[in-house]
Amino acid sequence: MTIFMPCLVALWISVPNFNYSNVEIINDAVLADGEAEAVQEVRKKLPFWPDWLPNKLINLGLDLRGGAQVLVEVILEDSYSENITGYWGDLRKILRSQRENIGSFRRTGQFGENLTLEFESFEKASQAEKLLTLKIYPVSDLSILKPEYIEVLRSGKRLTIELSNLQKESINKLTMEKSLEIIRRRVDEAGTREPSIQRQGDSRILVQVPGMGSAEELLQLIGKTARLTFHKVSGQKTTSEHQLDSDQIILPDEGGNNYFILEQVPVVSGESLTNAQPSFDQNNRPAVSFQFNPTAGRKFGDYTKSNIGEPFAIVLDGVVISAPVIQSHIPGGTGIITGSFSVDESNRLAILLRAGALPAGIRVLEQRTVGPELGADSIQSGKVAAIVGGVFVLLFMIFIYRTFGLFANLALMINMVLIIAVLTTIGATLTLPGIAGIVLTIGMAVDANVIIFERIKEEIKRKKNTFDAVKNGYEMALSSIIDANVTTFIAAVVLFCFGSGPIKGFSITLGVGILTSVFTAIYVTRLFILMYLNWFKPKTFLV
Amino acid sequence: MQDRNYDFFKYRKVTSGLSIALVVISALFFGVLGLNYGIDFKGGSMIMIKDDKTAVIGEYRELLNSMNLGDFNITEVFDPAKSLGASSEKTFLIRIEQSQGDQAAQSEVISDVRELINKKFSKALFLQADSVGAKVSGELVQKGIISIVLAVCAVLIYVWLRFEWQFAIGAIAALIHDVLITIGVFSVLRLEFNLAIIAALLTIIGYSLNDTVVVFDRVRENLKKNSKSLLEIVLNNSVNETLSRTIRTSVTTLLALIALFVFGGDVLRGFVSALIIGVVVGSYSSVFIASRILLILGVKRDWNNVGSKAGTQFSNIDA
Numbered sequence: 001m002t003i004f005m006p007c008l009v010a011l012w013i014s015v016p017n018f019n020y021s022n023v024e025i026i027n028d029a030v031l032a033d034g035e036a037e038a039v040q041e042v043r044k045k046l047p048f049w050p051d052w053l054p055n056k057l058i059n060l061g062l063d064l065r066g067g068a069q070v071l072v073e074v075i076l077e078d079s080y081s082e083n084i085t086g087y088w089g090d091l092r093k094i095l096r097s098q099r100e101n102i103g104s105f106r107r108t109g110q111f112g113e114n115l116t117l118e119f120e121s122f123e124k125a126s127q128a129e130k131l132l133t134l135k136i137y138p139v140s141d142l143s144i145l146k147p148e149y150i151e152v153l154r155s156g157k158r159l160t161i162e163l164s165n166l167q168k169e170s171i172n173k174l175t176m177e178k179s180l181e182i183i184r185r186r187v188d189e190a191g192t193r194e195p196s197i198q199r200q201g202d203s204r205i206l207v208q209v210p211g212m213g214s215a216e217e218l219l220q221l222i223g224k225t226a227r228l229t230f231h232k233v234s235g236q237k238t239t240s241e242h243q244l245d246s247d248q249i250i251l252p253d254e255g256g257n258n259y260f261i262l263e264q265v266p267v268v269s270g271e272s273l274t275n276a277q278p279s280f281d282q283n284n285r286p287a288v289s290f291q292f293n294p295t296a297g298r299k300f301g302d303y304t305k306s307n308i309g310e311p312f313a314i315v316l317d318g319v320v321i322s323a324p325v326i327q328s329h330i331p332g333g334t335g336i337i338t339g340s341f342s343v344d345e346s347n348r349l350a351i352l353l354r355a356g357a358l359p360a361g362i363r364v365l366e367q368r369t370v371g372p373e374l375g376a377d378s379i380q381s382g383k384v385a386a387i388v389g390g391v392f393v394l395l396f397m398i399f400i401y402r403t404f405g406l407f408a409n410l411a412l413m414i415n416m417v418l419i420i421a422v423l424t425t426i427g428a429t430l431t432l433p434g435i436a437g438i439v440l441t442i443g444m445a446v447d448a449n450v451i452i453f454e455r456i457k458e459e460i461k462r463k464k465n466t467f468d469a470v471k472n473g474y475e476m477a478l479s480s481i482i483d484a485n486v487t488t489f490i491a492a493v494v495l496f497c498f499g500s501g502p503i504k505g506f507s508i509t510l511g512v513g514i515l516t517s518v519f520t521a522i523y524v525t526r527l528f529i530l531m532y533l534n535w536f537k538p539k540t541f542l543v
Numbered sequence: 544m545q546d547r548n549y550d551f552f553k554y555r556k557v558t559s560g561l562s563i564a565l566v567v568i569s570a571l572f573f574g575v576l577g578l579n580y581g582i583d584f585k586g587g588s589m590i591m592i593k594d595d596k597t598a599v600i601g602e603y604r605e606l607l608n609s610m611n612l613g614d615f616n617i618t619e620v621f622d623p624a625k626s627l628g629a630s631s632e633k634t635f636l637i638r639i640e641q642s643q644g645d646q647a648a649q650s651e652v653i654s655d656v657r658e659l660i661n662k663k664f665s666k667a668l669f670l671q672a673d674s675v676g677a678k679v680s681g682e683l684v685q686k687g688i689i690s691i692v693l694a695v696c697a698v699l700i701y702v703w704l705r706f707e708w709q710f711a712i713g714a715i716a717a718l719i720h721d722v723l724i725t726i727g728v729f730s731v732l733r734l735e736f737n738l739a740i741i742a743a744l745l746t747i748i749g750y751s752l753n754d755t756v757v758v759f760d761r762v763r764e765n766l767k768k769n770s771k772s773l774l775e776i777v778l779n780n781s782v783n784e785t786l787s788r789t790i791r792t793s794v795t796t797l798l799a800l801i802a803l804f805v806f807g808g809d810v811l812r813g814f815v816s817a818l819i820i821g822v823v824v825g826s827y828s829s830v831f832i833a834s835r836i837l838l839i840l841g842v843k844r845d846w847n848n849v850g851s852k853a854g855t856q857f858s859n860i861d862a
Contacts, residue, residue, distance in 0.1 A: 063810070071650075071679065208856040215671065216654040223650075364648045365679045367672075373593065374670040374810070381808035389802030393795045400791060433739060434804055436811055439817070440746070441797030444753075447792040451757065454788045480760040483705055490697045491749030495742055498690035503742045510746065 003523045007414050010421035016055050017420050023055050034385035058424050060210075061505055064379050066372030067210035068218040069304040071365045074203050078360035080113045080163055081430050083149075088115065090145035091161065092274045095128060102128040107246065114162035125157045132161070146231060172202065178359045180205060183222045185355035190221055204365070215367035225317050225361055226352035228270030228298070231262035233311040251313075253320045254340065260313050260320045267312075272296030276345040276353035279336065286346035287338040290353060297333020305329040314339075316349075382435035389439045390416075397446055401453055407528040408449040411520040415445050418516040419509065428512075431505030441513030447484070448521030466538065470529055474522070481518060489514050551830060552775055552838065558831040566720055569727020576730050581737030585682050586641035586677035588649050591620070591634060591670040591809070598633050598664065606663055607637065612652065614640035620809050634670070634809060641677055648674040671810075687741040691722070694748050702752070706759055713836035714755045717828040721751045725820045739814040745782065747821030750796070754789060754829035761785050762834070774842065778834045786830070786838050793826040811830060 015022045037288075062069055088107070095105060095117075103120045105128070121127040132152045143150050149167040153160045163171065180199060187195045194209040235242075237259045240250055249264045275291040292300055304326050313323045314337055321339040341349065394412070397405035419438060423430060456473030464472065483489060492514065495507035532538075551558075584587045592603075604617050620634040638654055653672050660667050677682075687804065695718065703711040722744055727737055761781040769777055804815045 066562040073678075214654075214657070214659070214669070215674075216650060219650055269738055280776075322615050364674075365676045367648045367650060367653070367674050369669070369672040371670045373668055374591070377670075378808050378810060381806055381811075385803045385806040388777070388806055389799035392798035392802060396795055396798060415674035433742060433814065436807065436814060439799050439803050439807075440796070444750070444792070446795050447753070447788075450788050450791045450795075454785075454791075458784070464740050480757045483756040483760055486701060487698050487752035487756055488746075489750035490701060491694050491745045491752075494697060495745050498686050498693070499738075499742060502767065506742050506746075510749075520557055 003527050007418070007524070010418045012421075013054060013056070013424055014417050014420035015053060016060055017424060020057060023057060025132060027055055027057070034119045056424055058380075059427065059429040060375075060421065061429045061434065062208050062210055062368075062375075063370050063432045064375050064382075064430065064435075065210045066370050066375035067208065067367050068212040068215040068367070069206070069208045070218055070222070070367045071177070071200070071204060071206050072217050072222065072362040073173060073365050074179050074205065074358075075361040075363055076172050076175055076203055077113055079171055080168065082359075083163060083167075083171055084113065084115050084161070087145045087150065087161075091115070094131075094145075098128075098131055102131065108158070114160050117159045117161065119157045119159070122157050125154055125159055126510050129154045129159055132159070144296075175359045176203065176205075182356050182358050183207060186221050186351060187218075189355055205362075211372070213369075215369045217261055219364060219367065220348060221351070223353060223362060223364065225358045226270070226355075228273070228348075228353060228359040229266035229313055229315045231264075231266050231313045232307070233260055233262055233313045235261040236311075236323075237261065250316060251318055251320050253323070258320075260323060262313050262315070262320075266315075268292060268296045268300050270353055270357055273353055276350045278343070278350045281336060281338045285338060286341045286343045287336050288341075288346050288350045288353065289334065289336045292333035292335075294333065298335055299333045299337070301329065309538075378432045378435075381396070382432060382439075386435065386439050386442070390442050393442055393446060397449075403532070404449075404453055404456075404525075404529065407525045407532070408446055408453070408521075410528060411449065411525045412442065412445055414524055415441070415513075415516050415520045418520065419513050422512045422516065423509065428508045429505055430509070432504035433503060433511040437506045437509030437513060441510065444488070445513065445517035445521070448477075448481045448518060449525055451480050451484075452521065452525070466533055470526075470533065474526055481521065485514050485518050548780075548783050549786070551779055555831075555835060559835060562720055562828070562832055565727070566723050569723045569730070572727050573723075573827040576733075578736040579714055579725070579733045580731050581735045582617045582638070582641075582673060582675045582680065583738040584680050584687070584736065586675050588637075588639040588641075588652065588653055588672070588674040590637040590639075590672045592637070592660065593634050593670050593688070594630055594664060595632060595666050598666070600633075600635060603635060603637075603660070603664070606659060608658070610655065610659065612656075613641050613642055614786040622809055622812075641680075647678075648676045652676065658861075663818075683738060687738070690741065691744060691748070694745050695719075698748065698752050702756065702759075706763060707842060709837055709840040709842050710759050712840060713833040714752055714759070716836045717755050717825075717833040718748055718751045720828045720832050721821055721824045724824045725817055728820050729817065734816060735813055737813065738813075738819050743814050743817035743821065746818060747825060750818075750822060751825035751828060754792070754825055755833040757788060758782060758785050758829050758833060759837075762837065762842075775838060778838055782830055782834055789826055789829060793822055796822050 051444065095102060101124075103124045105117050105119045105124075108116045108118050117128070119128060129152055132147075133152070149164060150233050151162050151164045151351075153162070176199060180197060183205060184197050187197065187207065194210055196206075198206045200206050207218065207222060209218055234248060237250070238257065240252065241257050242250055242259070242261065244250060244261065247264050248261055250259050250261050252259050273290050274293050277289050279287050279289040281287040291297075308326050308328060311321045311323050311325050315321070322337060325339075337349075390412075394409045397408050397412075399405070401408065416438070419441065422428075428434075452473055455477045456469050459469035459472045459476075460466070489511060492507045492511035496504060496511065499507055547704050583589065600617060600619055607615055607617060615638060617635055617637045620636050622634065637656070639656075641649065653674055657669060657672065660669075694713065699715055700716070702714045725744065725747060726736075727735075730738065758781060761784055762778060765777050765781050765784075797819065800815055800819050803811060805821065807815060
């Protein structure tokens with residue numbers, strides 16, 4: 001009886017999977033709104049599935065459900081330059097306070113991953129280097145720069161300042177956490193079901209969204225940095241080549257034909273937005289309306305008040321998407337962005353602005369789309385293959401071993417139920433290769449029984465009585481069975497550790513299948529055989 | 544059922560020669576022709592499209608030609624299940640090569656192709672569209688090789704612990720034989736070699752060992768029983784005694800695999816082909832190769848220090 005208990009439990013657990021689509025609809029209804037009445041409605045419409053039956057289902061992988069997957073790499077270096085730029089103010093203050101020793105200096109080149117300063121002479125530069133490397137400068141509570149954050153390198157009369165490795169690491173950590181959060185928010189905002197967003201390694205993020213039409217669609221959501229800034233416009237040109245002041249930048253418009261010279265420091269930026277919604281402008285063109293938080297709202301209001309008649313640039317990810325002339329004072333911190341959007345684009349931009357900007361750019365390393373048709377096809381073909389394969393194996397076993405084959409077949413079916421139950425319980429994801437793993441297990445599961453039956457046969461040839469033959473057969477076969485299955489299990493474990501996605505699914509079903517098939521072969525069939533011998537007392541068997 | 548007693552070593556020159564020849568040919572093909580790597584390992588894009596029966600592959604090719612995609616090819620997917628049932632659909636597979644030095648995935652290429660094909664062929668349905676950047680594909684190659692080496696080492700250690708080093712060598716020889724020949728077949732037939740095939744190779748390693756270990760287990764048992772007989776005879780008897788099991792298990796596994804090959808759909812076909820080859824070669828090698836290596840290496844004959852009572856050898860671990 002102790003053998004049958006786990007089998008019955010397994011049957012209980014696996015039972016909802018045989019009515020997958022209906023149970024899923026009910027589960028979705030329960031998730032959508034927990035109200036009992038609404039759920040009852042859904043239940044009524046569907047074929048019999050009472051609520052006292054279990055409702056936990058196997059997760060279907062992306063390849064079976066259809067959906068999109070992308071693997072992206074966060075360009076961590078992006079946030080280095082932002083940090084260095086942020087330190088520049090403090091750095092300048094510190095160096096200026098020691099002007100009598102180090103003289104005057106100037107920043108050369110643009111802000112990047114590092115910052116280069118040029119001093120009057122070699123001596124002055126080494127004085128400054130000493131000051132910065134010995135970390136003896138005063139740090140006020142207000143400054144964001146701490147001595148341990150930076151690394152100073154000198155060549156000639158130039159100092160190059162970059163982030164220390166320690167600081168890079170902590171920035172990396174922050175950048176990854178923030179990126180994960182923003183991506184999660186954006187995917188959630190888009191209203192997709194059960195997305196999975198995982199960090200992989202130091203700088204990668206794997207995003208899987210079942211039911212999404214294509215990876216390109218997903219990338220439109222997560223691929224954009226969506227950094228929105230509002231700048232004062234200093235000039236407009238038709239080429240990008242222009243002499244700039246050190247606090248100016250030049251950016252193209254959407255068509256790439258016009259260039260705007262802007263003040264580098266934005267008046268306000270997208271971080272201060274509290275809300276963004278798709279809407280339409282006066283001319284009924286798609287637009288995005290937004291709302292600033294009080295501080296930024298006041299800043300924006302003051303700026304518009306004192307710059308009436310001046311152009312004002314709205315910049316998204318390094319492109320000027322619109323540069324309206326300020327018509328009047330805009331109080332209350334609300335505004336509208338018009339550009340050449342389609343309705344879809346304005347919807348998407350609103351989502352991106354609400355979710356916030358990514359702290360760094362991302363690079364797409366891998367993208368995969370499985371259409372829902374292929375997913376459904378795959379489930380169907382997997383089912384057919386499993387049934388056909390199963391029937392072949394069942395017939396073959398009966399043909400070879402007659403009565404004992406029947407026992408092996410019963411054990412095989414119990415084995416299937418066990419596999420499904422284990423997969424459901426551990427929350428494993430079933431993929432198409434996973435189904436292949438189950439079908440392969442059907443073929444290999446009978447192996448243990450074949451080994452045992454062949455042994456029993458040999459024992460009978462030695463003129464043992466039936467009970468002894470069965471007993472010896474099992475004992476002698478055990479060593480082979482264990483050895484044989486451990487080797488396959490090792491391969492499954494290696495697959496699990498190194499495989500990704502679908503391959504992992506295969507290794508799980510293969511591994512689980514090995515464990516359950518050993519259990520059923522050794523215990524379940526033995527029980528059947530002993531019961532058969534007890535009740536029917538056959539003189540001979542296994543022709 | 545009468546006792547079988549085939550002499551498996553009678554034609555050892557033929558069988559060993561055949562195996563060596565096959566392994567050498569496989570290695571040569573692999574070396575000269577290489578493998579038809581899929582986008583997992585080479586980078587690039589793969590798009591699978593379903594269209595109805597009237598679709599003409601030439602029209603697709605023409606359209607793609609006009610797009611300036613660089614190196615690409617388009618093929619029609621063969622599906623035995625569909626050709627049996629006079630299918631009303633055709634499936635096309637488009638592969639686009641990664642441009643040199645491009646590390647990222649070709650997102651734009653895929654969206655361009657999607658847009659254009661949807662415009663021109665109204666019935667076309669995108670089943671699958673994958674793109675893998677060179678950076679990731681390089682890592683996947685590395686991971687694949689590491690996983691195979693690791694699996695081989697792990698089972699080598701296991702067999703060595705449970706048996707003797709000669710057995711481990713025999714098992715590994717059989718296993719390398721199986722894996723190499725499978726790779727050889729993939730090279731000759733230009734079948735796509737992708738991540739799933741690595742999984743298949745690892746399964747073949749597991750299966751090949753499974754087969755070999757059952758034979759070895761019997762060898763060990765018989766060596767204990769008949770410490771006086773010639774090694775050749777003991778080995779031959781062991782192979783004979785386990786022969787029906789070897790065949791029957793292969794048959795059931797093959798039945799399941801053939802069902803998968805025919806009905807399992809396009810996505811699984813390469814994977815299942817590899818497994819079918821591996822199971823056939825694996826059964827052959829456990830009969831002809833593994834025991835042959837044991838015969839060449841010779842085995843420890845003095846097993847008397849371990850319990851001689853049948854049925855308890857499970858607990859003996861010969862480290």
